[in-house]
């Protein structure tokens with residue numbers, strides 16, 4: 001069951017109002033459709049009926065795809081400073097939801113419980129998981145990009161995976177702010193990823209919080225000021 005509401009979104013350019021379907025929660029039946037829209041970057045987006053400008057809304061919502069073991073709380077950019085509270089809430093909701101006696105208890109407990117920032121943050125995880133990649137290790141791999149270009153670690157900025165490339169590397173975008181747009185395209189090679197894989201044990205010991213679910217993002221390590 002998914003929970004939707006219509007919301008009028010005012011165009012920042014011409015101020016016309018456009019009605020958009022907004023998700024409060026996405027579960028079960030509508031998930032394949034929403035998953036495809038998130039991957040195509042059409043989710044929570046519309047075209048202004050007045051001037052044709054692209055509109056996007058940024059809302060906090062829960063995305064669950066139990067078939068794939070995904071339980072992801074998507075938080076709006078304005079909620080980022082409160083991420084520790086959202087992280088506790090998402091862990092509590094899984095604990096409660098899958099406790100004995102709950103109607104969900106018969107389903108497998110989700111393997112991938114996360115807090116992400118915005119639909120783009122959800123998209124990144126879906127891309128990585130589709131290719132069987134460990135998102136904690138990918139966060140560690142991003143440190144290589146920052147080591148080569150320290151200015152990327154500006155406060156409020158983020159490195160977000162766009163795609164897995166044909167050769168098995170990653171195309172990564174640098175977002176100066178969560179509202180975007182991304183300003184620089186970077187690449188993690190298949191060798192970069194293999195190196196992180198080899199160093200997996202050391203990286204897990206050094207950055208345990210990136211391997212414990214919840215907010216699996218460099219943001220929590222303080223790298224982005």
Ligand SMILES: [Zn+2]
Pocket residue numbers: 011012013014015016048049050051052053
């Ligand atoms: Zn408009």
